[in-house]
Amino acid sequence: MQKNNELSGVKEIARRANVSIATVDRVIHNRSGVSAKTKEKIEAIIKEMDYKPNLLARSLASKKNFRIAVLIPRESPETEYWKAPLEGINRAWSEIRMYGVEVVFFHYELNDRQTFNSASSNILNDSFHGVILAPSFISEALEFFYKCEAKRIKCVFINSDISNVTPLSYIGPDLFQSGKLAGNLSKYLIPDGGNILIFNVSRELGAEHHLLKKATGFKSYFEENKLASRVDMLTVHRTDYDSIMVELENYLRYNPVDLLFVTNSRVSTVAKYFETNNITNIKLIGYDYLSRNIEYLEKGIIDFLICQKPIEQGYKGLLTLYEYFIESGQVDKVQLMPIDILTKENYKYYKN
Numbered sequence: 001m002q003k004n005n006e007l008s009g010v011k012e013i014a015r016r017a018n019v020s021i022a023t024v025d026r027v028i029h030n031r032s033g034v035s036a037k038t039k040e041k042i043e044a045i046i047k048e049m050d051y052k053p054n055l056l057a058r059s060l061a062s063k064k065n066f067r068i069a070v071l072i073p074r075e076s077p078e079t080e081y082w083k084a085p086l087e088g089i090n091r092a093w094s095e096i097r098m099y100g101v102e103v104v105f106f107h108y109e110l111n112d113r114q115t116f117n118s119a120s121s122n123i124l125n126d127s128f129h130g131v132i133l134a135p136s137f138i139s140e141a142l143e144f145f146y147k148c149e150a151k152r153i154k155c156v157f158i159n160s161d162i163s164n165v166t167p168l169s170y171i172g173p174d175l176f177q178s179g180k181l182a183g184n185l186s187k188y189l190i191p192d193g194g195n196i197l198i199f200n201v202s203r204e205l206g207a208e209h210h211l212l213k214k215a216t217g218f219k220s221y222f223e224e225n226k227l228a229s230r231v232d233m234l235t236v237h238r239t240d241y242d243s244i245m246v247e248l249e250n251y252l253r254y255n256p257v258d259l260l261f262v263t264n265s266r267v268s269t270v271a272k273y274f275e276t277n278n279i280t281n282i283k284l285i286g287y288d289y290l291s292r293n294i295e296y297l298e299k300g301i302i303d304f305l306i307c308q309k310p311i312e313q314g315y316k317g318l319l320t321l322y323e324y325f326i327e328s329g330q331v332d333k334v335q336l337m338p339i340d341i342l343t344k345e346n347y348k349y350y351k352n
Contacts, residue, residue, distance in 0.1 A: 009051070010024050010025065010028075011323055011330075012049070013042060013045050013046060013049065013051065016045050017038070017041050017042050017045055019038060019042065020092075020095045020319075021095070021096070021319065021323075022095035022096060022098075023038065023042070023095075024042055027039050027042045027043060027046075028046070064100060065100040065101070065102060066100060066101050066102070066129050066130070066321075066322065066325050067102045067104065067126075067127060067128045067129055067130075068101065068102065068103045068104070068128065068129065068130045068131070068132065068318060068321055068322075069103075069104050069105075069106055069123045069126075069128045069130070069131045069132070070086075070089055070103060070104070070105045070106065070131070070132045070318075071106045071107075071108070071116075071119055071120060071123060071131055071132065071133045071134070071144075072085060072086065072107065072108075072132070072133075072134040072158070073107065073108055073109070073110040073134060073136060074107035074108065074109055074110070076109070076110060076111075078110075078239055078240070078266065078269075079110070079264075079265050079266060079290070080290050080291065080292070081265045081288055081290060081310065082110075082134075084289075084310035084311045084314070084352050085134070085158055085159065085310045085311065085313050085314030085317070086105075086314060087311050087314065088310070088311040088312055088313060088314025088315035088316075088317070088318075089103065089132065089314040089315065089317065089318050090314075091311070091314075091315055092314070092315045092316075092317075092318040092319050092322075093318060095319075096318070096319070096322050099322075099326075101318075101322060103318065104126075104128070106119040106120075106122060106123055107119065108136075110136060110203075111203045111239060113137045113140055113204070116136070116137050116140050116141075117140055120140070120144040120147075123144075124144075124147055124148070124151065128153055129153065129154065129321070129325060130153060130154040130155070130156065130168070130321040130324070130325070131148060131153055131154070131155045131156070132156050132158060132314070132317040132318060132321070133145070133155050133156065133157055133158070133167075134157070134158055134159045134160070135157055135160060135161075135162055136160070136204065137204055138162060138204075138209065141162065142162060142165065145162075145165060145167065154167075154168040154321060154324060155167040155168055156168050156169045156170075156171060156317045156320050156321055157169070157170045157171070157172070158170075158171050158172055158313045158314065158317045159172045159173075159210070159310065159313060160172060160175060160210035160213075161175070161210075166333070168320070168321070168324060168331065168333075169317075169320045169331050169332060169333055169334070169335055170333070170334050170335070171313050171316050171317050171320065171335040171337070172308065172313055172336070172337055173308040173336065173337050173339055174336050174339070175210050175213035175214050175217065176213050176214070176216060176217035176220070177217060177339060178214055178217060178306060178308065178339050179213065179214030179215060179216060179217025179218040179219075179220075179221075179263070180217035180218065180220055180221045181217075181306060181339050181341070182214070182217075182218050182261050182285050182304075182306060183217070183218040183219070183220070183221025183222055184221055185285060185304050185306075185341065186221075186229070186259050186261070186283075186285065187227070189259055189283040189285075189303055189304075190229070190258040190259050190283060192227050192228050192229055193228045193229055194229050194230075194258035194259060195229070195230050195232070195255070195256045195257050195258050195259075196229050196230065196231045196232070196257070196258065196259045196260075196261065197232050197233070197234055197251065197255070197257045197259070197260045197261070198215045198218055198219075198231065198232070198233040198234070198261050198263065199233075199234055199236070199248070199260055199261065199262045199263065199270065200212070200215065200233065200234070200235040200236065200263050200264075201235075201236050201239055201244055201262070201263075201264060201266045201269070202235070202236075202237070202239070202264070203237050203238070203239060211263040211264055214263045215233060215263055218231070218261060218263075219231055232255065234247065234248070234251050236248075239266070241269055241272070244266075244269055244270075244273075245269075245273050248270065248273060249273075257282050258281075258282065258283065259282065259283040259284075259285070260282055260283070260284050260285070261285045261286070262284070262285070262286035262287070263286075263287070264286070264287055264288075265286070265287050265288035265290055265293065266286075267284065267285075267286020267287060267288075267293055267296075267302060267305070268286075268290070268292035268293045268295070268296055268302075270284060270286070271284060271286075271293075271296035271299075271301045271302050272296070274301050275296070275299070275301055283303050284301060284302050284303055285302075285303060285304045285305075285306070286302060286304075286305060286306070287305065287306050287307070287308075288305065288306075288307055288308075288310070289305065289307045289342065289347070289350060289352050293305055294347055297342065297343070297344050297347060298344050298347075300344060303343070304341055304342065304343060305341075305342040305343075305347070306339060306340070306341060306342075307339075307340045307341075307342055307350065307352065308337045308338070308339060308340070309337045309338060309340070309352060310352055311351075311352040312337065312352070313337060316335055320332075320335070
């Protein structure tokens with residue numbers, strides 16, 4: 001059969017078969033652990049592509065080890081979000097560990113930029129080939145990125161990007177479109193002319209912060225469609241429950257609100273306040289498939305959750321670096337995650 005001149009190699013076989021590259025390698029080297037049906041499917045693709053399996057053999061023969069650092073926030077009592085990308089990274093590592101990949105985890109506190117600086121310094125003082133980075137502190141992340149570039153350490157960004165910077169790859173949502181989607185959802189919850197509050201909860205909120213990109217997208221939906229709703233924005237920099245509630249209570253005391261859009265995973269905090277105070281006349285939209293958020297989605301207090309595959313972000317982040325070093329630079333510069341909408345009717349069928 002004529003050789004396929006399009007994308008070839010283990011990566012393409014895995015893509016076509018919808019399996020991991022490690023599964024393809026097991027089939028190529030006749031190892032156990034693959035079902036007969038999946039093996040048959042992979043072998044058919046190999047035959048169709050006329051693939052000559054040597055890529056991973058070269059990786060093993062080279063005896064070269066690849067050291068990858070992971071620099072992401074630590075899971076905290078305020079949000080469990082960062083447990084998800086960590087799960088994805090570990091899942092990918094379990095598949096490629098046998099090929100000489102070492103992963104070292106460096107965590108920083110989401111509300112403490114000094115912990116980011118300390119962790120990033122430890123990475124730069126060590127020896128790594130690549131870094132998976134969640135750039136929460138923009139100026140510090142930029143400085144770290146440029147130092148990595150100088151040392152020829154390849155960076156993959158997950159969850160949020162930084163304008164005018166080109167990492168090896170960005171894996172995450174289109175933040176502007178994510179916010180715009182939330183704006184679109186709003187019109188199904190309240191009539192045009194209603195009062196909307198965009199609610200940011202973050203100690204850090206510079207001009208490049210991912211929450212503001214979502215807020216800008218949200219506002220743009222109303223501007224582009226010439227809708228009459230009033231869209232206001234409130235930012236709370238103290239992230240504990242009591243501080244958030246004081247700020248929100250003060251705002252609601254003097255301003256009518258028909259819909260509240262929380263720009264991150266802390267929407268459960270607002271939902272808890274609504275439940276405690278029996279507030280039933282304000283629609284609520286927020287982010288992320290987290291246990292506390294799902295609890296309030298089930299109760300109907302949260303109307304919509306927007307989700308962006310954090311487990312897959314972590315999984316793809318590590319495999320992207322591995323494929324870059326093995327396949328000599330053939331990776332996608334931007335890998336956008338789907339922007340999914342969850343309701344109490346469909347959340348049980350969703351996977352992060």
